[in-house]
Amino acid sequence: MTTGPLPLQPLSPISVRRNHTAPLPARNSAAGARRRILTPLYIACANRSRGPDDYYATLKALNSKGRTPRKSLGQHYMLNSEVNEKLVSAANVEEGDVVLEIGPGTGSLTNVLINAGAIVLAIEKDPHMAALVSERFASTDRLKVLKEDVVKCHIHSHMLSLLGSKKSSDHSKSRYAKVVSNIPFNISTEVVKLLLPMGDIFSEVVLLLQEETALRLVESSVRTSEYRPINVFVNFYSDPEYKLSVPRTNFFPQPNVDAAVVTFKLKQAAEYPQVSSTKSFFSMVNSAFNGKRKMLRRSLQHICTSLEIEKALGSIGLPPTSRPEELSLGDFVKLHNLIVKE
Numbered sequence: 610m611t612t613g614p615l616p617l618q619p620l621s622p623i624s625v626r627r628n629h630t631a632p633l634p635a636r637n638s639a640a641g642a643r644r645r646i647l648t649p650l651y652i653a654c655a656n657r658s659r660g661p662d663d664y665y666a667t668l669k670a671l672n673s674k675g676r677t678p679r680k681s682l683g684q685h686y687m688l689n690s691e692v693n694e695k696l697v698s699a700a701n702v703e704e705g706d707v708v709l710e711i712g713p714g715t716g717s718l719t720n721v722l723i724n725a726g727a728i729v730l731a732i733e734k735d736p737h738m739a740a741l742v743s744e745r746f747a748s749t750d751r752l753k754v755l756k757e758d759v760v761k762c763h764i765h766s767h768m769l770s771l772l773g774s775k776k777s778s779d780h781s782k783s784r785y786a787k788v789v790s791n792i793p794f795n796i797s798t799e800v801v802k803l804l805l806p807m808g809d810i811f812s813e814v815v816l817l818l819q820e821e822t823a824l825r826l827v828e829s830s831v832r833t834s835e836y837r838p839i840n841v842f843v844n845f846y847s848d849p850e851y852k853l854s855v856p857r858t859n860f861f862p863q864p865n866v867d868a869a870v871v872t873f874k875l876k877q878a879a880e881y882p883q884v885s886s887t888k889s890f891f892s893m894v895n896s897a898f899n900g901k902r903k904m905l906r907r908s909l910q911h912i913c914t915s916l917e918i919e920k921a922l923g924s925i926g927l928p929p930t931s932r933p934e935e936l937s938l939g940d941f942v943k944l945h946n947l948i949v950k951e
């Protein structure tokens with residue numbers, strides 16, 4: 610969509626809600642997590658007007674290319690450099706780290722990553738934004754921009770060649786890259802499913818997500834109504850942590866929802882729960898949840914008989930009437946290893 614220049618509008622207060630030091634409510638309650646006390650931090654307008662990626666600078670950059678934000682690409686640009694700094698420090702980005710950034714947009718997070726000493730591979734689907742960010746950082750050799758859809762991109766081979774060339778040039782001992790991104794909300798589950806099994810190339814994945822998604826991925830656990838196969842998946846491949854809430858007022862244009870920073874510390878293959886096949890494991894977990902209110906002895910009947918399922922549940926200390934929301938990741942692993950014969 611290319612229309613006339615975007616108008617300069619009066620600013621609304623920008624705030625970051627910091628992770629509170631007081632103990633969090635029980636991790637198994639998403640509702641409890643929403644009630645957590647958060648401290649607003651108001652950034653002075655004077656500071657904002659001086660930032661390289663404040664409201665005016667973002668509008669100026671978009672206008673320079675005749676662009677308006679595209680909803681279909683989740684284009685909500687970050688106006689608060691403090692949020693970008695928190696994303697970068699949540700990933701402990703240090704000099705020489707290789708970082709994947711999905712959707713650099715105007716380059717506000719890219720700028721903080723490069724200033725922290727990172728070598729950045731940025732994947733941007735919008736060719737206009739890819740051109741804009743390439744021009745902005747034309748004078749540095751620390752950024753490579755790929756004009757691609759992250760979901761279709763060969764992330765593995767790009768990252769391996771970047772990690773390989775870095776190792777041969779500076780003899781770094783770091784074998785792992787990191788992901789730090791403010792991603793479009795509409796592809797967040799897809800991105801999480803894509804990145805978490807990549808513990809062979811990434812040590813940390815730090816994402817700015819829609820707050821509701823962040824809570825669903827991190828806080829939902831056994832015996833909560835929000836518990837889903839995605840929670841088993843997330844905990845299979847990573848140790849997730851909710852870091853801080855980011856109010857919608859920090860973005861341009863302002864989305865209808867708040868956001869949150871989440872870190873996923875990726876496990877390496879040797880740390881994954883031992884299952885004969887991850888494919889058959891997740892297929893069993895999905896089948897179990899397909900009949901959410903069904904007992905496992907019914908929903909898993911395509912794998913073996915009800916009697917065998919009851920026996921397997923009994924041998925891991927669970928009642929024969931167990932339902933999927935009552936099983937932890939460890940329980941699912943034990944059940945799989947007892948009933949799925951490869």
Ligand SMILES: C[S@@+](CC[C@H](N)C(=O)[O-])C[C@H]1O[C@@H](n2cnc3c(N)ncnc32)[C@H](O)[C@@H]1O
Pocket residue numbers: 682683684685686687688711712713714715716717718732733734735738757758759760790791792793794796
């Ligand atoms: C939420 S904006 C964030 C922009 C910038 N990182 C910031 O913090 O201001 C998301 C960015 O991802 C880009 N994007 C959307 N879908 C994408 C995809 N499938 N692959 C790569 N980039 C995508 C958008 O064009 C946009 O620049």
